[in-house]
């Protein structure tokens with residue numbers, strides 16, 4: 613991965629945290645939603661995937677981005693160890 617650049621500041625971003633554990637949430641959007649259970653989930657967010665990645669930060673404005681993703685997630689929502697890994701999550705995003 614090339615080193616990211618902050619467009620606003622024209623500055624190379626730096627690794628703020630290497631090997632961070634992040635939780636990718638899934639936004640639930642169902643077409644033709646039917647049934648009470650489906651309606652309850654509509655536009656909600658649920659567990660999806662947990663990843664190792666690097667967090668980069670602009671040294672000027674402080675904006676942060678996620679980069680340096682692993683090739684595959686640490687765990688996915690359907691795996692037995694998901695809740696264990698979820699306890700180590702440092703940030704969540706959709």
Ligand SMILES: [Zn+2]
Nearest residue numbers: 618621670673
């Ligand atoms: Zn910046």
